[in-house]
Amino acid sequence: MLKTVEIWCLSLGALLLSMLLIAAFIFTTGNSPSEVFHSLYRGAFGSWFSWQNTLVRAAPLMLTALCTALPARVGLIVIGGEGAMVVGGLTAAITGIAIQDAPSFMVMSAMMIVGGGCAGLWILAVGALRHYRNVNETISSLLLNYIAIAVLNFLVVGVLKDPATLNNPSTYSIGEKNMITSIGDSSVHWGLVYGLVVCLAMWFVARRTTFGFAADVTGGNIRAARLVGLPVAKIVLLSCFLGGAAAGLAGVIEIAAIQGRANSSLNAGYGYAGILVAFLARHNPLAIIPYALLLGGIQASGGLLQRAHDLPDATVAVFQGIIFMMILSSEMLYGRIKFLQPKSMIS
Amino acid sequence: MKQKSQLSLSRRKFVKTASIAAAGLSMALKTPLALAAAKVKMGFVYVGPRDDYGYNQAHFEGKAALAALDWVKAVDEENVPETIEVQKTMESMIQLDGAQVLFPTSFGYFDPHILKIAKRYPDTTFLHCGGLWDAEKHPKNVGSYFGYIDEPVYISGIVAGHMSKSKKLGFIAAIPIPQVLRNINNFTMAARSIDPSITTTVVFTGGWSDPVKEAEAANSLVDQGIDVLTCHVDSPKVVVETAEKRGIYSCGYHTNNAVLAPKGFLTGAEWSWATVYKNYAELIKNKQPIPNLVRGGLKDGIVKVSPYGAVVSDAAKADADKALASFMDGSMVVYKGPIKDNKGNTVIPKGKSYLQTDTWLESMDWLVEGVVG
Amino acid sequence: MENDIGLWSVLIAVLGGAIRVGTPFIFVSLGECLTEKAGRINLGLEGNLIMGAMTGYAVSYLSGSPWLGVLAAGSSGCVLGILHALLCQNKQVNDIAVGIAMMLFATGIAFFYGKAFIQPSAPHLPSIGFGNWSSSPVIKAALDINVLFFLGVALAPAMAWFLRTTRWGNAVRVVGESSDAALSLGMNINRVRLLSTMAGGGLAGIGGSYLSLYYPGSWSEGLSSGQGLMAVALVIFARWNPMNCLYASLLFGGAAALGPALQSVGINWGYYLFNAAPYVLTLVIMIAASSAKGTVRGMPGEFVK
The missing domain is CATH 3.40.50.2300 (Response regulator)
Incomplete structure (x- = not known):
């Protein structure tokens, strides 16, 4: 339990420190930090409208974060969320177009199975290359991002193009009836709930199942895991598959809830933002949820910073960079602050 | 007003x-x-x-x-x-x-x-x-x-057609969408109205903003003997500057690019x-x-032609002004049959013509005869 | 016949492109090579590249001297490198995560302060016309080579020599090979890594200034299309050998020039796939060079922890 307290204390401390640094940065730009913070709050969490804005931005981040977080639990640093999301979205769109006229729940299920499955295999390949051939998974997943994006663009201006999309080359539409709807009369789509459910489920798997335990052992020490007879290959590959499938699902939702068709907007940087969320959450699927909200909130208020304070759009990137670096710096304090350590654990 | x-x-x-x-x-x-x-x-x-x-x-x-x-x-x-x-x-x-x-x-x-x-x-x-x-x-x-930005692009094409010695023009474009294809076609047809032997070579970079690829495309085109370059990407800066560096002419796009190429700038299409x-x-x-x-x-007044650069010849100016005048009085019809595409098919038969306002032109998916690429 | 001339000029364009497009790769990959030799991955060199491009351009514009710009770009890269090294000093902090953080931060800062420098024209770096003997403008253009290219070409063997024979170079290799061995030899691991990452970051910054001050030669937010990230892959492709980094950089530069060059002679099928060629190539080579057992030849031992 004390471990949780430690995480809370250090994370909040790091966030506080980053707020101070951000305030200093804002000060150097000639703006009033308190006013900018007020706008940040107003744009991200100040009203129901702002909350909706934050929630829809956080939804894909929860899923793409899992693409880094789950493989990280078995010791692999995968940064291929962007590519997996593109693969998931593209294959889902193709599926949706192909069986458009089927009942909409069937279309949706098929899109999720195909999109999630293909993206899962995409990242599984990364895990397999690492496990069987010692190919660096970080680099291979990065390269696969570029390849996925190139394939998407190639198909979308080529064979998959709907001629009616004219100046914004896209595939055909999956059909209005097959789209994911909004929750009630809000502008938040049900995709958010998928994200929450998947994060919770993965948290449950990681914390409460033998598979989760085995994955942690593998991530901690792969030789020890082999010695105790764990099916290491299966654990690594499955973790990668699940991570890829989660990012793929983000792509499916992007298609089914937002775009309705696949085009180059599928490559919008959610995958890269997801890496950030995963590391901020220290690869804990449950902690991904609040951090996705934090990042979504900062992005949501970015527009207001431009309009109300005349700050350029890059301001948001600076803020995120500062927070990310502070949280990472706080990592070095784990196990070092005495009163946060359980007595028996001090070595 | x-x-x-x-x-x-x-x-x-x-x-x-x-x-x-x-x-x-x-x-x-x-x-x-x-x-x-x-x-x-x-x-x-x-x-x-x-x-x-x-x-x-x-x-x-x-x-x-x-x-x-x-x-x-x-x-x-x-x-x-x-x-x-x-x-x-x-x-x-x-x-x-x-x-x-x-x-x-x-x-x-x-x-x-x-x-x-x-x-x-x-x-x-x-x-x-x-x-x-x-x-x-x-x-x-x-x-x-x-x-109709393709109207000032047409004027650019006339000037380019006059100024080109190699009779080869270059066009750097992002992706083949109707707005882009229409500009390429207007540019080419205008130049060929001056000299029917002129061709336009197109390079698609695949993205709206990729400066390294745009510069590389510009260099490749110049290496092929092209001596007038224009573009349709988000920012014309790199293309126009590279053309200037290689000592060839350029036509601007989107905004007035004259300052980017003090020597070789001909004219351009502006919003x-x-x-x-x-x-x-x-x-x-x-x-x-x-x-x-x-x-x-x-x-x-939604689009305009950039002021002619110092190098533009009087003959080019005269023809360009003439075309400008017929755009202004509404008598110019660019898409007047017969028009063939660059694969040899007739796209607009003889006797048929499309006015500028015709929305059919806004779904263009072909390149006119004389375009390489 | 005309087709022959066309293909010839494609070849020349690719060779010229290898030099033009490849130069920033040389700097970033040598920087990454040095960093990785010392046992760290700096995924943030993309940030250094963009930061270098911005500061280089800004300083060149404000001071009127492009060389001061290059110096400033290198310094900004060094600062970012130091920051990376300091953050990574603790074992619990993952260097890849720090790299991504640095990339985000540096890109943000560069875009933030770079707004003012998108419009103005800064003085460019000079080039040397090696092709002036030729009457062909194509050859002249291909051989119009920037001074930074020669600096990069000289740097590769210099770094190979440095790593192989000097005491400092040995220290870098030992630290990268095995931190236990380095400890037992009484080396200050953190200091060696700090200096390597700093120097590596500085080189990446210089690579960035090449982009903004020579080719394509202006500062904009879309200037880098991931060259800094690519360089990390390139080092693996080059098996952590500085000379190979040089060759691989030229290969990647040439590959990037191939698509536009083919289109300029009328071959325009699938340019998106051509654009992806370097990535596919790297992946294939990585897979081919890997082995089921242990490590790849030339790989620093600390690389897989």
Whole structure:
């Protein structure tokens, strides 16, 4: 339990420190930090409208974060969320177009199975290359991002193009009836709930199942895991598959809830933002949820910073960079602050 | 100030929608936000940076011109991607800034983003740059506007045709979409009207903003003996500068690029969005109906030709001015049959011609004879 | 016949492109090579590249001297490198995560302060016309080579020599090979890594200034299309050998030039796939060079922890 307290204390401390640094940065730009913070709050969490804005931005981040977080639990640093999301979205769109006229729940299920499955295999390949051939998974997943994006663009201006999309080359539409709807009369789509459910489920798997335990052992020490007879290959590959499938699902939702068709907007940087969320959450699927909200909130208020304070759009990137670096710096304090350590654990 | 009658739009559509638009507008004026401030509030959204010498800067300059009008309050946001982000940006401008009319300026914003938000905010007007508003399919509070930029591109083509010695022109384009293909075709046909042996070689970079690839494309084209270069990418800066470095001529695009190539700059096609945006602001101020479909070219002042560079010959100027005059009096018909595509098929048969306003031209998917690529 | 001339010039364009497009790769990959030799991955060199491009351009514009710009770009890269090294000093902090954080932060800062420098024209770096003997403008253009290219070409063997024979170079290799061995030899691991990452970051910054001050030669937010990230892959492709980094950089530069060059002679099928060629190539080579057992030849031992 004390471990949780430690995480809370250090994370909040790091966030506080980053707020101070951000305030200093804002000060150097000639703006009033308190006013900018007020706008940040107003744009991200100040009203129901702002909350909706934050929630829809956080939804894909929860899923793409899992693409880094789950493989990280078995010791692999995968940064291929962007590519997996593109693969998931593209294959889902193709599926949706192909069986458009089927009942909409069937279309949706098929899109999720195909999109999630293909993206899962995409990242599984990364895990397999690492496990069987010692190919660096970080680099291979990065390269696969570029390849996925190139394939998407190639198909979308080529064979998959709907001629009616004219100046914004896209595939055909999956059909209005097959789209994911909004929750009630809000502008938040049900995709958010998928994200929450998947994060919770993965948290449950990681914390409460033998598979989760085995994955942690593998991530901690792969030789020890082999010695105790764990099916290491299966654990690594499955973790990668699940991570890829989660990012793929983000792509499916992007298609089914937002775009309705696949085009180059599928490559919008959610995958890269997801890496950030995963590391901020220290690869804990449950902690991904609040951090996705934090990042979504900062992005949501970015527009207001431009309009109300005349700050350029890059301001948001600076803020995120500062927070990310502070949280990472706080990592070095784990196990070092005495009163946060359980007595028996001090070595 | 320009009058609304000068905005060219289909009269039938106008009659059909004007009353509805007027109703929508008066409703907008009844909302508390609009009552609270007498200023006309406008919001602009760009897909890229405001100051790229290109497409986004052209819109920003249009928006900046509104600052001179003290009864307008204009806000803007740059680098907004074509995802849920643009939907939220539009909503935020409506909810937090009280924008009455929005100008999302990237083509990809239209479907599904503008269409979706417009349904949710029936009292706000959404005017989209580049789209083709259709009374049957699209909400009444949505409209689209665009300029026939291919008209000044045609003038560039005439000047290029005169100035080229190698009879080979180069065109660097992002992706093969109708707007781009139409510019390539106009450029080529204009040059071939001067000398039918001229060809245009096209390189597609595959992206709207990829400076290294644009520079590489420019160098490759120059290596092939091309001596006049133009482009259709988000920012023409790299292409025009590379042409200058290699000592060949260039034609600008989007904004006035003359400063980028003091020696080899010929002329260029520019947007003049200030005209359009001031027009819309006047309409809203005077509570006049906003037309749903606005198109216009050189004679409407929506697009213009960059001043000729010092090197342009008198013969080139004379022919270019002649073509400009016939665009201004409306007698110019660029797409007049017979026209063949670059695969040898006849696309427009003899005797058939398409006027500039014809929407068939807005779904162009072919390249004219004389284009390599 | 005309086709022959076309293909010839494609070849020359690719060779010229290898030099033009490849130069920033040389700097970033050598920087990454040095960093990785010392046992760290710096995924943030993309940030250094963009930061270098911005500061280089800004300083060149403000001071009127492009060489001061290069110096400033290198310094900004060094600062970012130091920051990376300091953050990574603790074992619990993952260097890849720090790299991504640095990339985000540096890109944000560069875009933030770079707004003012998108429009103005800064003085460019000079080039040397090696092709002036030729009457062909194509050859002249291909051989119009920037000074930084030669610096990069000289740097590769210099770094190879440094790593192989000097005491400092040995220290870098030992630290990268095995931190236990380095400890037992009484080396200050953190200091060696700090200096390597700093120097590596500085080189990446210089690579960035090449982009903004020579080719394509202006500062804009879309200037880098991931060259900094690519360089990390390139080092693996080059098996951590500085000379190979040089060759691989030229290969990647040439590959990037191939698509536009083919289109300029009328071959325009699938340019998106051509654009992806370097990535596919790297992946294939990585797979081919890997082995089921243990490590790849030339790989620093600390690389897989």
